[in-house]
Amino acid sequence: MTAARRYPARFIVLAVLLVLLLLVVAPLLVVALNAVKSPADYAGNGPLSIPESLHLSGIVDFWNRVDFGRKLLNSFVTSAAVAVLAVVLSVLNAYALGIGRVRGRVWFLVFFLVANLLPQEVLVYPLYYLSKGLHLYDSLFSIVIIFTVIQSAFGTYLLSSVYAEFPTELLDAAEVDGAGRWRTLWRVVVPVSRPTLAVLFTFFFIWTWNEFFLPLVFLISNANQTVPVALGVLQGDRQMDATTTSASALIGILPAMLFFLIFQRTLTRGVTAGAIK
Amino acid sequence: MSRPRQGGRRAGYGVYLIPGVLASLAVIVVPLVMTVGISFTRWPGIGTPDWVGLDNYTRLLHDVNFWASFGHILLLIVAMAVVPTLLGLVLAAVLFDYLAKVFGARWASVFRSGFYLPQVLPVAVTGIVWGWILHPSYGALNRILETIGLSSLTRNWLGDPDYALYSVMAIMIWVQLGYPIVMFMSGLQRIDPELYEAADLDGAGWWQRFRRITVYLIRPEFYVVLVTTTIAALKIFGPIFVLTRGGPSNATLVPSYFAYKNFFEKAQVGYGSAISTVLTVFIVVLAFVFLRLQTRDQEPHR
Numbered sequence: 001m002t003a004a005r006r007y008p009a010r011f012i013v014l015a016v017l018l019v020l021l022l023l024v025v026a027p028l029l030v031v032a033l034n035a036v037k038s039p040a041d042y043a044g045n046g047p048l049s050i051p052e053s054l055h056l057s058g059i060v061d062f063w064n065r066v067d068f069g070r071k072l073l074n075s076f077v078t079s080a081a082v083a084v085l086a087v088v089l090s091v092l093n094a095y096a097l098g099i100g101r102v103r104g105r106v107w108f109l110v111f112f113l114v115a116n117l118l119p120q121e122v123l124v125y126p127l128y129y130l131s132k133g134l135h136l137y138d139s140l141f142s143i144v145i146i147f148t149v150i151q152s153a154f155g156t157y158l159l160s161s162v163y164a165e166f167p168t169e170l171l172d173a174a175e176v177d178g179a180g181r182w183r184t185l186w187r188v189v190v191p192v193s194r195p196t197l198a199v200l201f202t203f204f205f206i207w208t209w210n211e212f213f214l215p216l217v218f219l220i221s222n223a224n225q226t227v228p229v230a231l232g233v234l235q236g237d238r239q240m241d242a243t244t245t246s247a248s249a250l251i252g253i254l255p256a257m258l259f260f261l262i263f264q265r266t267l268t269r270g271v272t273a274g275a276i277k
Numbered sequence: 278m279s280r281p282r283q284g285g286r287r288a289g290y291g292v293y294l295i296p297g298v299l300a301s302l303a304v305i306v307v308p309l310v311m312t313v314g315i316s317f318t319r320w321p322g323i324g325t326p327d328w329v330g331l332d333n334y335t336r337l338l339h340d341v342n343f344w345a346s347f348g349h350i351l352l353l354i355v356a357m358a359v360v361p362t363l364l365g366l367v368l369a370a371v372l373f374d375y376l377a378k379v380f381g382a383r384w385a386s387v388f389r390s391g392f393y394l395p396q397v398l399p400v401a402v403t404g405i406v407w408g409w410i411l412h413p414s415y416g417a418l419n420r421i422l423e424t425i426g427l428s429s430l431t432r433n434w435l436g437d438p439d440y441a442l443y444s445v446m447a448i449m450i451w452v453q454l455g456y457p458i459v460m461f462m463s464g465l466q467r468i469d470p471e472l473y474e475a476a477d478l479d480g481a482g483w484w485q486r487f488r489r490i491t492v493y494l495i496r497p498e499f500y501v502v503l504v505t506t507t508i509a510a511l512k513i514f515g516p517i518f519v520l521t522r523g524g525p526s527n528a529t530l531v532p533s534y535f536a537y538k539n540f541f542e543k544a545q546v547g548y549g550s551a552i553s554t555v556l557t558v559f560i561v562v563l564a565f566v567f568l569r570l571q572t573r574d575q576e577p578h579r
Contacts, residue, residue: 010375010379010380013371013375013376013379014376014380017368017371017372017376017388020368020392021388021391021392024391024392024394024395024451024454024455025391025394027406027407027410027451028394028395028406030410030417031406031409034417042415046420046421046424047417047420047421048417048421048424089296089297089300092293092294092296092297093293093294093297095290095293096290096291096292096293096294097294099290100289100290100291100293101290102290102291102294103291108294111301112301113564114561114564115301115305117508117560117561117564118305118309118557118560118561119511119512119533119553119556119557119560120512120514121512121514121532121533121536121537121549121552121553121556122308122309122312122550122553122554122556122557123304123305123308123309123312124308124537124540124553125308125311125312125315125322125540125546125549125550126307126308126311126312126315127304127308128540129311129322130307130308145300145304146304148300149300149301149303149304149305150304150305152297152300153301153305156297181289181290181293185293206397209399210398210399210400212399212400212401212514212515212518213514213515213533213537216518217541227399227401228399228400228401228402228515229401231399231401231402231405232401232404232405232515232518232519241415242409242412242415242416242417245405245408245409245412245415246409248405249402249405249406249409252398252399252401252402252405253398253402253406256397256398256399256402257394257397259397260394260397264390
């Protein structure tokens with residue numbers, strides 16, 4: 001184990017890792033490279049050449065053709081509404097289960113865990129049928145309700161185990177001060193657990209943003225589609241050429257990357273919070 | 278599990294469960310029961326369902342497409358759960374226990390973020406990215422192969438029944454790899470560095486430390502990753518819908534897409550319900566088996 005033997009080894013490890021990283025990132029780089037090429041440039045020079053000039057009309061055309069601004073707004077409104085509502089619902093459930101330790105709490109937890117595991121296919125047709133009966137079909141509202149419940153099942157499960165460890169002294173102090181359950185919840189429990197709630201909010205927002213199956217079934221009219229549905233449905237459209245396809249892919253990648261950069265710190269902390277129990 | 282607190286605290290909390298329970302009843306319990314009920318009927322989605330007993334289930338047993346879809350799932354479990362977990366375990370250990378120590382923690386976190394990147398993309402976007410790269414005529418992969426003189430290797434990657442499922446498997450490895458890396462690295466942060474130092478003093482090599490310390494101590498994360506990725510493989514829908522729609526000639530058919538087709542394309546809601554009921558039973562049983570294994574594994578060490 002001398003330094004001489006270790007020295008080249010460390011760079012071999014680094015090189016292998018760099019090659020692997022390149023393999024993972026390359027598809028996204030190729031997309032970005034070709035999204036700003038003209039079709040003639042792509043046909044002539046292939047996918048790996050540097051663009052001859054910055055050709056943004058593929059992106060602009062695609063944006064206008066699918067009314068992408070509208071889809072972004074739909075996705076954003078839905079994801080934000082679900083994230084807020086699902087955090088609130090998780091808090092209420094976890095308050096009863098983690099801190100209140102109501103009777104049968106283990107069964108409630110098993111129920112919420114199973115609810116989170118269920119494949120959406122087993123819920124989809126009745127939800128479709130019921131929402132038509134209630135005139136909620138093809139509305140963002142229906143998607144918000146459904147995902148609030150689905151996401152909060154996970155939130156309840158995670159938050160209950162966090163609240164089970166909640167410092168008893170804080171609860172006792174609130175009680176001595178004469179705070180009722182409702183006040184204790186909003187004045188003590190929620191502020192103290194704010195970091196975990198931020199993590200849940202982030203998860204719910206991104207998960208809802210990325211959801212495909214139920215929005216595909218529920219949001220059929222063009223004006224109601226979310227970003228993944230708009231892009232996923234268009235994929236069947238064989239009219240598109242190479243540069244338009246990569247332009248559409250890039251448009252789909254950018255918001256996701258943006259959230260990744262914004263939420264990165266919360267997310268890495270969150271994965272730790274999720275991994276503990 | 279239930280560590281009793283001083284009495285009295287419990288009273289008055291039940292009311293906080295009411296909204297959650299009512300909402301879950303409406304969105305999860307009632308639809309679940311309805312689907313199971315519909316699976317015993319013949320129903321095109323309108324009119325009154327015809328009770329047919331177990332007909333849909335006996336039909337399933339004789340349906341080659343049903344068996345094929347579950348066969349494909351086995352390969353997808355390899356691609357989405359087994360390979361990423363094992364590869365992720367090695368990569369997380371290398372990043373945490375080697376790269377971070379030799380080159381600094383910053384490098385390790387750059388690699389971690391890079392590997393995690395595909396995880397943040399919506400599946401529909403992943404589908405478009407790869408659908409384009411693998412496209413037979415204008416796709417980037419075939420163009421690159423031609424340019425470097427390997428024209429004989431060009432294929433219709435997603436359109437040839439012999440290759441489509443393997444192409445999907447490769448894409449899913451790409452998608453899934455980052456998740457175990459992030460989970461395992463956060464698990465490794467729990468480990469007391471003194472353990473590694475002690476092993477070093479005892480003359481343990483990297484491989485021994487990996488086997489005896491790393492693998493041993495992140496078993497909780499290992500189980501979580503294996504369960505969640507296996508269940509994700511059983512549920513896979515988005516990538517299949519966007520990349521292949523189950524084709525060519527059902528070469529990439531999976532249960533969830535098979536159910537979707539019966540619901541919304543063939544108007545065979547009873548049959549689709551039977552498929553999704555079977556899938557659900559599989560997932561719930563699997564989850565309980567994993568949970569059992571995990572608790573049994575942890576008990577003697579408590």
